[in-house]
Amino acid sequence: CLHCIIGEDRNTFLGHIYNSLVENGVFFVSSLCAKDSNSYEITKNDHVYRHVSSQQSLITELEQSGFRVVTANVYERDEINHITIHAVKVVYS
Template sequence: MKPNYLVHEDIYIAAKEAGWNGWGGNQGLADAKLVSRFMALKERPSKGKLLELGCGEGHHCRTFTKLGYETTGVDISSTAIEWAKEKAVLTGIKSRFFVADLTEMSLTLTDKYQVIIDGNCLHCIIGNDRSTFLNHTYKALESDGIFFVSSLCSKDNDNHQILRDGIPYRHITSMENLITELKNIGFIILKTVLYERQDYNHITIHVRKPSEI
């Protein structure tokens, strides 16, 4: 069954109407660990153009901007992007935001980035759409650029699918399968950290796009 990625639009509309600060409620933003986990890599670029995939209301982009990066965020949810732009104005933080479906094969990302961040987005991408998503990422990354993956991960060697209203909603792959996916696109694995959790684990992976010959 084909995924309905626009379910994320419905979730952002509900979050905004509920008075939350963002996805997952106010506590979810307060506990965000993605930025510090990315910064743990010593070989990362300390500045440059940064793109966040699945940026939501822009929380991570605003933080990365404060750290000296020139940030851009993309999300399939138009409500999330409008929200991100509103917050950028309110906070006085300069960041670009745009709406796009990263599973569309015809999509062209015209800019190149030194850093691309998976804002807990990859585990929302289902089946063959994952290779399209990762190929877009690879093409948008500068040579020697860093792609940072932050994803749910299965506790066994199998792939798991979570349904929402009977429609595929989350793709939870094993650590081994995720690493294979990234290598097959052409990325070089730099650092992998697995975080044990009760139902599904979480994994972060820093990868590099090799230099052009």
């Protein structure tokens, strides 16, 4: 669940995933997703413990990390939506 990875750890995590995959390797993402275009963080006891991206910001984050998004499905929920994304590693020459 990508929403559990916070701050700069997200870039590190996505870099490790990218480097672990072969060209066209599949990365399946499951995450909480904002109901609008605003990403935000959830805190508990004054500590950030969830990052809730908007659909577009999550797709942009994946693309900037070298992935091509094949499909993105948002599932409407009462408070926070859920998103699944099928992405593949792109190798640029």
